[in-house]
Amino acid sequence: MSEPSRSNNKPETGAFYQRDLDWHPKAFTPWYKTSVLRSPQKSLLSLDGTISEITGPRFGHNIIGELDNDLIHNFARPGESAIGPRIVVYGRVVDEDGRGVPGALVEYWQANAGGRYRHRKEGYQAALDPNFGGCGRSITDENGGYFFRTIQPGPYPWPNGPNDWRPAHIHFSIFGSGFSQRLITQMYFEGDPMIAMCPIVRTLNDPDAAKALTAKLDMQETLPMDSRAYKFDIVLRGRRSTFFENRREGN
Amino acid sequence: MVQSLNRLKESPSQTAGPYVHIGLTPNFAEITGVYPEDLGIRMVNDKTKGERIVVKGRVLDGTGTPLKDALVEIWQADADGLYNSPSEVRVSADANFTGWGRCPSGMDDGVFTFETIKPGRVPYPDGRLQAPHITFWVVARGINIGLHTRMYFGDEEASNAEDPILNRIEHRVRVPTLIAQREGNVYTFDIHLQGEKETVFFDI
Numbered sequence A: 001m002s003e004p005s006r007s008n009n010k011p012e013t014g015a016f017y018q019r020d021l022d023w024h025p026k027a028f029t030p031w032y033k034t035s036v037l038r039s040p041q042k043s044l045l046s047l048d049g050t051i052s053e054i055t056g057p058r059f060g061h062n063i064i065g066e067l068d069n070d071l072i073h074n075f076a077r078p079g080e081s082a083i084g085p086r087i088v089v090y091g092r093v094v095d096e097d098g099r100g101v102p103g104a105l106v107e108y109w110q111a112n113a114g115g116r117y118r119h120r121k122e123g124y125q126a127a128l129d130p131n132f133g134g135c136g137r138s139i140t141d142e143n144g145g146y147f148f149r150t151i152q153p154g155p156y157p158w159p160n161g162p163n164d165w166r167p168a169h170i171h172f173s174i175f176g177s178g179f180s181q182r183l184i185t186q187m188y189f190e191g192d193p194m195i196a197m198c199p200i201v202r203t204l205n206d207p208d209a210a211k212a213l214t215a216k217l218d219m220q221e222t223l224p225m226d227s228r229a230y231k232f233d234i235v236l237r238g239r240r241s242t243f244f245e246n247r248r249e250g251n
Numbered sequence B: 001m002v003q004s005l006n007r008l009k010e011s012p013s014q015t016a017g018p019y020v021h022i023g024l025t026p027n028f029a030e031i032t033g034v035y036p037e038d039l040g041i042r043m044v045n046d047k048t049k050g051e052r053i054v055v056k057g058r059v060l061d062g063t064g065t066p067l068k069d070a071l072v073e074i075w076q077a078d079a080d081g082l083y084n085s086p087s088e089v090r091v092s093a094d095a096n097f098t099g100w101g102r103c104p105s106g107m108d109d110g111v112f113t114f115e116t117i118k119p120g121r122v123p124y125p126d127g128r129l130q131a132p133h134i135t136f137w138v139v140a141r142g143i144n145i146g147l148h149t150r151m152y153f154g155d156e157e158a159s160n161a162e163d164p165i166l167n168r169i170e171h172r173v174r175v176p177t178l179i180a181q182r183e184g185n186v187y188t189f190d191i192h193l194q195g196e197k198e199t200v201f202f203d204i
Helices: A207-212 B020-024 B157-161 B172-178
Strands: A085-097 A107-109 A133-140 A145-151 A156-158 A163-167 A168-175 A182-187 A214-215 A228-231 A234-236 B052-060 B071-075 B100-104 B111-117 B133-140 B147-153 B179-183 B187-190
Touching: A107 A145, A107 B020, A133 A145, A168 A234, A168 B020, A182 A234, A207 A214, B020 B071, B020 B100, B052 B071, B052 B133, B071 B111, B100 B111, B147 B172, B172 B179
Parallel strands: A085 A228, A085 A234, A182 A214, B052 B187, B147 B179
Antiparallel strands: A085 A145, A107 A133, A107 A168, A156 A163, A168 A182, A214 A228, B052 B111, B071 B100, B071 B133, B133 B147, B179 B187
């Protein structure tokens, strides 16, 4: 799984900046009903990162197939393509110090243009698109950049409140260089009036947190007569510098 | 003036939702032909060093009901206590062991299963040895931010007794929530999200 480093950068060995758990959603958010029975009630035990958490898996570019970042075609029959508004989603994975995170695995999944997921537990009446699977992945380049092509997902009703609908969204999963950077989040689309109504978005206390997850329409990167572009940057935890560490030699 | 630290905020977490399998284990979700196989389903091969073990368990909610839509990832050292990671700066880990696995809980029974090896001991920052352990990360519908925990081994009583992390747990009655019991080569580790048997989760 590991591939040799292709740069002369020093390996990342510092522990991570602590997470701001007031900025992240709390576990218990009863308006998002499923969280009620799935939230720990006891406090988390805090510990500084040990080698078990400051290390993490690295995925080589060789796992990425040619169409892995093209959801319009990666499940489509030859010569066909998925139906819906064509978009490119692009951005950078950076850390809290603003440094690009190269070699990060970014995975994404979503519903089709009608808000229907391809999953056996999903029964929404909107039709499946025979040419759309809904999954893709990238590994970031040397600057932390990634991009993929897809169709804009539709909003989707869910059994929470009697009339709750998710805003259009794309799920993201990101690996940095350490396992305690592991992050799953969701990307929303600029201007969507459903964002403010959503109980899952409202698990975020700070209005700036929802803004940080809202991708901006980018007409400069939009491909004329082809696809609009949305920019979505992702920030992972930063690492402390190893100024003074009480590690013994060899740790 | 006061200088600015000029840091960015981490992207806030959101739930993985009920259809996490589409993105992270598409073949399991019956979306075939996109990836040759799901990532993280194979941690070992014929040449992997160490004792072969099976780790299985369930994730249970506050009523004791197993989640049938959870996704579990594990990260562990090799048999010599080395991590297969660029941030491992001692010597190289066993190239035939990924150290990382991913498994959805079964859609019918809620059971996750990993075929792996028993990890060696790794050092704590102050040089003491930690007991053998596997780091777990759990996401699911209803979990707003992924939960980190650790599994220790029931047949490692001596090293568990001196483990720096287990010794940090003030309420000793909670220590057994992190210890998997062995039967043959199978360790069973149930993760209780809430309630009386609530597993210890970490902010790391």
